[in-house]
Amino acid sequence: MVGWKMHEMSLVEALMDTLLEMQRRQGWSKVSRVTLKVGKLRQVVPEVMVFCFEAASKGTPVEGASLEIEEVPLASRCTRCGEEWSDSESLGLCPFCGSADVELIQGMELLLESVEVELDGAEIGRN
Ligand SMILES: [Zn+2]
Numbered sequence: 001m002v003g004w005k006m007h008e009m010s011l012v013e014a015l016m017d018t019l020l021e022m023q024r025r026q027g028w029s030k031v032s033r034v035t036l037k038v039g040k041l042r043q044v045v046p047e048v049m050v051f052c053f054e055a056a057s058k059g060t061p062v063e064g065a066s067l068e069i070e071e072v073p074l075a076s077r078c079t080r081c082g083e084e085w086s087d088s089e090s091l092g093l094c095p096f097c098g099s100a101d102v103e104l105i106q107g108m109e110l111l112l113e114s115v116e117v118e119l120d121g122a123e124i125g126r127n
C-alpha cells in the first residue's frame with residue numbers, strides 16, 4: 001500500500017490544524033460544515049479527502065462536520081497575446097499563438113472557503 005497514503009491526508013492534516021486553531025481562538029463549540037476550494041492541479045480525490053477528514057477529525061470539535069469540496073478548473077493565460085483558456089490539454093502552450101510563455105492563473109487553489117460552526121448551541125455561518 002505504499003503511495004496510497006497520501007497526499008489527501010497531508011492536506012487534511014493542514015486543514016485540521018487551521019480549523020482547530022480557529023476553533024480554539026474563537027470558542028466554537030462545534031464545527032458543522034467546512035467548504036474547501038481545491039484546484040484541479042492538486043489532484044485531490046474528493047471521496048478520499050472526505051474519508052481522511054472523517055478519520056482525522058475523530059475526537060476533536062470538528063468531528064461530525066461535513067466536508068464539501070468545490071473543484072476549481074484549470075485556467076491559463078498567455079503572457080504574449082493575453083488570451084485566456086481553461087483547456088488543460090494545452091497546458092504549457094498557448095492554443096492561440098503557440099507561445100510557451102503561459103502562466104497558470106487558476107487550478108492550484110487550496111482555500112478554506114467557509115466554515116459553519118455552532119456557538120453556544122446556535123448555528124452561525126462564517127465566511
Ligand atoms: Zn498566445
